[in-house]
Amino acid sequence: MADKKYIYLQPTPIRIWHWLNALGIVTLCVTGGQIRFPEYVNIFGTYKAAIELHNTAGIVVAISFFLWAFYYLVVARSMVKLYIPNKDDIQHGILRQAKFYFLLFFLGRPNPHHTTPDDKFNPMQKSAYLAIMFILVPLVIVTGILLMNVAPLREAVLMIGGLKLLVGTHFLLACSLCAFLFTHVYLATLGHTPFAHFKPMWTGWEEEVDH
């Protein structure tokens, strides 16, 4: 049997950001469920405890988001290259990748995207991560900060349409993040083995697959 080859895919700061962020977002979803539906969900004892944990997890997610942005913008300078889909990704790549996820994977065919450290996301991942990290997460953070400081930031809250609209927007954004989470974890299991994509997010190293 040929020797296995490994590539270094996930640098340490990104792995720290990712798992801190995942823990934070899962905590936000569960505590948010209790805050929104206290009559059905009671996991953290009191309502106050759920709010305090929700606020703490929100701060962790906000800080780790800046760690992510700082690493890709200032240290690695690879944010644009990795996260912005190119013309071919948009015209053909997304459809090609969707066909793989929906059909070819189940027929045992190889992934059309060859992962390298400079091109580690397939076109669907690029588009999804772009929407999540450039739109959804920043908006959840901004609406969350406003909700944590309604009194001092009263003017800003009124400017964007009032408290009701702010609460509704924050809730809808959170539902979208929650939906992303399930899809994200499922798609991450579609490697050449179910844990093939999880290992590099833990150790940094991904096994190269020879087709």
Ligand code: HEM
């Ligand atoms: C239980 C929760 C989670 C698990 C098990 C998980 C799993 C993974 C795995 C295995 C990867 C590497 C393979 C891939 O790119 O698909 C990954 C990457 C990624 N995940 Fe997650 N994830 C979780 C939560 C989240 C959340 C909440 C977000 C964002 C809000 C997120 C955003 C990302 C991004 C942006 C990447 C690419 C990171 C990079 O290489 O720059 N993940 N995740």
